[in-house]
Amino acid sequence: MGEGMTNEFKSPYTLMKNRKYNTWCRYTARLDSYGRGCLHNCSYCYARHLLDFRKNWHPNEPAVANLDTIRKVVGKLAPGSVVKLGGMTDCFQPIEGKRHTTLETIKMLNDRGVHYLIVTKSATCVFPEYLDAYDPKLAHFQISITSTDDWNGNRYETASPQSERMRACEVLERMGYDVSVRLSPFIPEFVDVSVINAIDCGKILVEFLKVNTYVRRCFDLDYSEYTCSYGGHSNLELERKIELAESLTDFDQRSVGEYVRDHYLYFRDNYNYNPFDCCNLRGIEYDDYPDIGEEPDGDKQMRLFDACDVNGRRL
Numbered sequence: 001m002g003e004g005m006t007n008e009f010k011s012p013y014t015l016m017k018n019r020k021y022n023t024w025c026r027y028t029a030r031l032d033s034y035g036r037g038c039l040h041n042c043s044y045c046y047a048r049h050l051l052d053f054r055k056n057w058h059p060n061e062p063a064v065a066n067l068d069t070i071r072k073v074v075g076k077l078a079p080g081s082v083v084k085l086g087g088m089t090d091c092f093q094p095i096e097g098k099r100h101t102t103l104e105t106i107k108m109l110n111d112r113g114v115h116y117l118i119v120t121k122s123a124t125c126v127f128p129e130y131l132d133a134y135d136p137k138l139a140h141f142q143i144s145i146t147s148t149d150d151w152n153g154n155r156y157e158t159a160s161p162q163s164e165r166m167r168a169c170e171v172l173e174r175m176g177y178d179v180s181v182r183l184s185p186f187i188p189e190f191v192d193v194s195v196i197n198a199i200d201c202g203k204i205l206v207e208f209l210k211v212n213t214y215v216r217r218c219f220d221l222d223y224s225e226y227t228c229s230y231g232g233h234s235n236l237e238l239e240r241k242i243e244l245a246e247s248l249t250d251f252d253q254r255s256v257g258e259y260v261r262d263h264y265l266y267f268r269d270n271y272n273y274n275p276f277d278c279c280n281l282r283g284i285e286y287d288d289y290p291d292i293g294e295e296p297d298g299d300k301q302m303r304l305f306d307a308c309d310v311n312g313r314r315l
């Protein structure tokens with residue numbers, strides 16, 4: 001599809017509401033510069049699964065958000081608030097190299113004084129034009145790493161090689177930005193912990209793999225340890241998670257972002273550097289714990305659509 005014919009993405013802003021699970025996540029405002037497809041095309045991507053099902057996932061032709069729409073959205077965000085850049089797609093997927101919608105969005109957020117949390121699997125976030133644009137007081141980074149072996153990672157993702165992502169973390173760290181290694185999903189079989197510990201970055205955020213039928217099809221793993229059933233997913237037991245989290249010894253600030261309620265409470269009280277914010281964003285102060293909501297109703301199956309219930313409507 002030629003540039004002029006690229007389809008437009010009309011609703012770049014989402015606010016997650018009415019969550020049954022993970023009510024403690026503080027960062028529910030999301031701004032997507034691209035939609036309906038991500039060329040990284042990770043085999044386990046929940047957005048891909050959801051939109052594929054509706055025949056609305058086009059990794060080679062993602063829709064592009066209109067900059068006037070983004071400008072209006074940003075104009076309504078409160079200065080000092082936080083928006084996550086990229087909820088349903090990676091805001092640094094390859095089309096950004098041509099369209100620069102994310103770059104322009106960052107400039108608007110700077111002007112408005114809104115913090116932006118960039119979660120990406122692309123090392124292109126350290127290209128010079130971006131380093132020139134970021135405001136160090138507003139920019140926060142989580143660079144996702146899923147394997148310590150480039151070849152293995154390429155079997156299920158097409159984003160930057162894992163080793164380049166590690167180097168991107170180190171570049172941002174050296175430049176003084178707020179950056180975390182985001183070990184997510186943490187799949188122990190894919191990770192040499194000594195390689196992760198050797199990344200020259202002060203912060204790490206861990207999210208363990210949650211297994212459902214779809215994930216089982218993506219990875220040829222032994223799932224016998226995933227015996228903790230919660231929210232329609234199979235999870236590692238807390239003791240195993242603690243053992244894995246404690247093996248990450250070389251970071252000054254460690255956090256586990258949890259989805260299982262009891263596990264969240266354990267890591268909040270015993271492991272996380274900032275018990276008030278598992279994302280541990282720098283320069284954002286909280287004086288109380290986030291709302292943990294009601295205990296969900298048993299092991300009620302969480303449907304993928306529940307996770308994507310946004311702006312009071314289903315995607």
Ligand code: SF4
Pocket residue numbers: 038039040041042044045046047048088089090121159
């Ligand atoms: S980078 Fe993120 S949004 Fe893109 S395909 Fe992978 S998991 Fe999905």
